[in-house]
Amino acid sequence: MTTPDVRDWARRHALEARTAATIRALSRQPRVHFEAGRPWNGDTLLPDGAPHLQTQPGLDDPPAYRALADALALRLLRSDARLHQDRISLLDPVAALIFEWLEQWRVEALAPERWPGMRDNLRRRFEQWLFRFQGSGLIETRTGQHLFCLALMARGRLFDEPVPERLEDLIESARYRMGPLLAGPLARLRLLREDQAAYAPVAAELATALARWFQDLAGKEKKRPPKRHLDFSVALLPPGIDEDEAAGQAAGGSPAGEAAGSGYAVWTRRHDRVVEAASLVRPALLRDYRRRLDEEVARLPWSLSRLAQALRRMLFRPQPSGRLFGQDEGWIDGRRLAQLIGSPDDHRVFFRERDEPVAQARIALLLDCSGSMRHHGPRLALLMDLLARVFGRADVPFELLGFTTGAWNGGRPAREWQAARGRPEHPGRLNELQHVVFWSQAMPRRQGRLGLTAAMKPELFREGIDGEAVQWACERLLAQRDERRRILWVVSDGGPMDSATALANPPGFLDAHLRQVVRHYTRERGVEILAVGVNQDLSAYYPHSIGLDLDGGVTMQALLALIRTLAPRRRRP
Incomplete structure (x- = not known):
């Protein structure tokens, strides 16, 4: 491991700060902030578990964080977190991931037409995710092909957009196998996307069926993805708090100190x-x-002296510490006015505030x-x-x-x-x-x-x-x-x-x-x-x-x- 560059840390911190500010402005939620690389709204962890939203420090650029800000703002505006959590808590990890994905696509599909920049940010982020997925080598496995197919078909149906022609050949065989499973539920989800309460049961049922599908595929998987997939991953974990924090909650009612x-x-x-x-x-x-x-x-x-001087410039501020009397300029000292009569050439009748760095x-x-x-x-x-x-x-x-x-x-x-x-x-x-x-x-x-x-x-x-x-x-x-x-x-x-x-x-x-x-x-x-x-x-x-x-x-x-x-x-x- 090489010695880290502080500028990289500062850049990531600045990106997170701007992302949080954007979310606060769009969603009118004043308590949104980033903590340990994760977005929070007050004491509640925001749902950033959808695979296409997962950021990778050092790899993602400012447009990726702009898309994350738009996606999370829409989530705060158009999704009832309690209703969503009630459903997702009943699902296994793989089904929870798919359910989270379907809910995120639902709110993104509802992005207002008067915000075309937001819609473009979300589209570019998804295309970037598709590009990285292809380059990772995961698509060369059966599980990866079907996951890629699910992403294209589900998002295309909810957004009422066709699958890009350049990608149709990549998912042809997976689309043939998954078509009967996806066609009916995705059509219903398209009609119900404005009503989360009606949308959630259908999405949960589809997520459960797909979870079984993918678990069967993983059990039959023979081909391993090439090693180049290591800089890209799809986290098959339930969104929200991690396992350690959940365990802490189980131990004491909440993971608080x-x-x-x-x-x-x-x-x-x-x-x-x-x-x-x-x-x-x-x-x-x-x-x-x-x-x-x-x-x-x-x-x-x-030179330790130079380091100390640099530290003083960063941490010290001038503070009033009294007055300097007998000055040639400044504020007039009333007690010395008589001096002008006795010594007209002596103009040291002023005082100045004295500042001392603290x-x-x-x-x-x-x-x-x-x-x-x-x-x-x-x-x-x-x-x-x-x-x-x-x-x-x-x-x-x-x-x-x-x-x-x-x-x-x-x-x-x-x-x-x-x-x-x-x-x-x-x-x-x-x-x-x-x-x-x-x-x-x-x-x-x-x-x-x-x-x-x-x-x-x-x-x-x-x-x-x-x-x-x-x-x-x-x-x-x-x-x-x-x-x-x-x-x-x-x-x-x-x-x-x-x-x-x-x-x-x-x-x-x-x-x-x-x-x-x-x-x-x-x-x-x-x-x-x-x-x-x-x-x-x-x-x-x-x-x-x-x-x-x-x-x-x-x-x-x-x-x-x-x-x-x-x-x-x-x-x-």
Whole structure:
């Protein structure tokens, strides 16, 4: 994996922001936004599961996002989400995908004629999807041929448009086989497309029949698609929330974190602790780590002063800090008017307001100290050290934090649960948290410089319960009662993992909690959370995330530039 280009992340973020703004304008729904690459309307995930709408970051261009905006706006305007969900919840995954597709085509077919640009965007998006389908190699399989045929026939019938002549030969055999199954239902759907309540039962019945058809085809499939299909896929999963989030809902009633008032459970907190990193390592070993780290920093070619100046330009704003008296120009100082009589040549009777640059943000870095990050320890310590130097020179308030567990495989909480009478099901989190303070605002500089080197000790890294760690770090930022921005960087290489908790609870229990904690603090509390994935994509958990290749070197310029892409948000009272 190569070191990512921040411009790619910023471009995708800008596309999503413009897409959300377009949907809000067309649908008159003010709460539409993108989160972790998915569109939401308030707390409701918008249905973007139709195959021709699924975007692929890095491959899709602005016209694809314009079509997505038009399609989702029509969905909000012309589709009753509750009626649709009542039907789709009764279907299996393949039938749900087809039902979702049929509903999306229904609303697209109802695009007003007074919006010809919207109709053109939707048509071009579907043609682009057809082109990619052909180039992927999937059409060379029997299942792919019939799926391609379904897309052309169903959309053509609902839009009352003929199948393009250039594509008729590709679907001739599949059309012959599927014609009897599709002809009658598609004709009824065409007549009922204005009435969703009448349309939905017919669409659900057709989707169920087609699901059986495709499952039989897949069972008989002998020819595999060529490898070039890997840059294109048709996700045969039910639209809406993913499986992990659904599991979290089943576990606690909703996938919300404690901060958001959900059913996330903890077996016991008696063994949780917050510790200073320096207390976890022998002093002599800390001094040795510090010496090695200083040698590494000395070999770096960067100018830390320039980075600090760049950070000050991004985060500092002038604030009034008093007045400068005895000036040659400015506002007249009434107390010095008598000076003009005694010394007519002395014109220093003015004053000016004095402005002093003040940092407009507080920054915390939260380091994932799970076992899979162990071999990155020296690089992580170097990253924290460089950030501490830059933030210190720029006079930006900062903290360096970390999270791990006190034991492997649950430790004392897991043993207590196993010994409990009846051993209650779904006990919640079954490990002892160990939140680590590498460098705090109240800590002396010397102690902080030694503490951050504790990341070089392999025994520090155990398991990771990310949701509660993010909540802890956000609460530390919010504890400072001022109007500064709160920025949290989470450095991690994947989702939460604790073996004891995972075995005793439904799948996705910790994942769902992390997503909801991030959603609560970004949307309700105004904390700007940015995930830095170590050789990993974290967009499934965090609305703002980039990748970082620590083995290729720490790119400080790229990390600091990310602050510019985060728009400051006003914290809600």
